[in-house]
Amino acid sequence: MTIFFHPKPWLGLFQTDFVSLLEEPKRPSPAALPSDQPEPRSEAGPSTDEPAAPVYTVLSLPSEVLNSIFSRLEPEHLSAAAQVCNKWLSHAYEPRHWRRIARRTWPGDDAASLEHMLYEYKTWRLLATRRPRLRTNAIYVSRHQYAKTSSRAATAEPQAPVFLVTYYRLLRFYTDGTVVALTSPELPHVAYKRVRRWHSSALSSVDRDKPAPSIGTYELDERSLDVRVALPMSQPKFPAMRTGTMYMRFSLAGTVSGAFDRLFLTEHYAIMDHDGGDVVSYGSHELHGKPFRLVPVLGFRDKVYREFPLDDHKDLEQWYEMKRASRAAKRQRAANGAQE
Incomplete structure (x- = not known):
């Protein structure tokens, strides 16, 4: 059976290589082997009783670390992080992150005026994303x-x-x-x-x-x-x-x-x-x-x-090159005629 792997960009957010795990051949269990066939041994040497080192991913980060990271993200990056998983979604929708973005976007408005606008936009996230503004980034x-x-x-x-x-x-x-x-x-x-x-x-x-x-x-x-x-x-x-x-x-x-x-x-x-x-x-x-x-x-x-797109520029450069070559050829013909 052939397995086709489609590109999944969100897999890049994790440290675990899922593709290599799927492609790694499974080792048969001793119960599945015939009685007269010895158990295959690993090339790395005999197995030990030491426990394997735990694998840590970004999902294992504590909430305090995630909130500290999200407090430094731009609005578009914060919205993209909310699409990773439910845990990140809950942290990305924290009101304090969007309150920080709103205060930075409108530094001329004091805290009282921004809080007054919450009656119109309901949440800090809607205020930071729906209020008319000129994008500064x-x-x-x-x-x-x-x-x-x-x-x-x-x-x-x-x-x-x-x-x-x-x-x-x-x-x-x-x-x-x-x-x-x-x-x-x-x-x-x-x-x-x-x-x-x-x-x-x-x-x-x-x-x-x-x-x-x-x-x-x-x-x-x-x-x-x-x-x-x-x-x-x-x-x-x-x-x-x-x-x-x-x-x-x-x-x-x-x-x-x-x-x-x-x-x-x-x-x-x-x-x-x-x-x-x-x-x-x-x-x-x-x-x-x-x-x-x-x-x-x-x-x-x-x-x-x-x-x-650069298609127009390519056509324009070809046009300029053609005109320069045409003028150079005419000047050369004129110079040859003058010498004769």
Whole structure:
């Protein structure tokens, strides 16, 4: 009989190797052997009367140790631990763990105001997971693409080539009302390092030569799920750039209840410092329908490309390579004609 073992990720939480135990051949008992056949002996030597060493698993940990471990977990990890077994479920649903998460998520609210909200959400766990919030342990990412046509005079081609331009916008929110924003043509796993470590002292020498992220403020209206972001328009790398303040307005939404993993841009404009404080509108209709998607910081490199596959980038790189080869061939033909 053939036994097929299907992958069970929860078996990795235990120290016992169940697969090897199932595959280990069973030793026949002395009663099942014929009378004239001697009992098989182990290759390791004669057996002793010493008791076998006990096998300890994570399930054998005392409750005090489990509570100490769970008190240091993030909300998503605490929810995942609750799906292991009934013992972990009871410890993961302890109110003190979710009260700690709620106080850390809303540090501006005192204990009395948080306890008053229990009348609406019933439990600390529902308060920490269902109350509208901006996720601070993740980055909101959006990808934008548009076609750009170059002039025929600049390329010396019979038809003007069309280029597909791709850039990304990244937003990182903090509990103190600070938001870090970055617009970059780089791939997300390269650009997010400057959003995660946006202090100049934490950046590497290579990242210091690139445009720095903008540091602004944000406000969240929990009733209307309206998010208002204000960012300064200034870049030390480009001192001649016009300065001002850029304002963005988002609508917070979620794919499931309590996720809050989507930001839809509804308004986008800037007020310049000079020229009488004129207002520049960017037209939010171009970005409407392309939400900012939530990507956790832990495992960002792998998870971001689940939301934004790299197929478009491969096609874009092949397109750029083809255009470069075509221009190089034309320049070579022009040089050969000039020599003749």
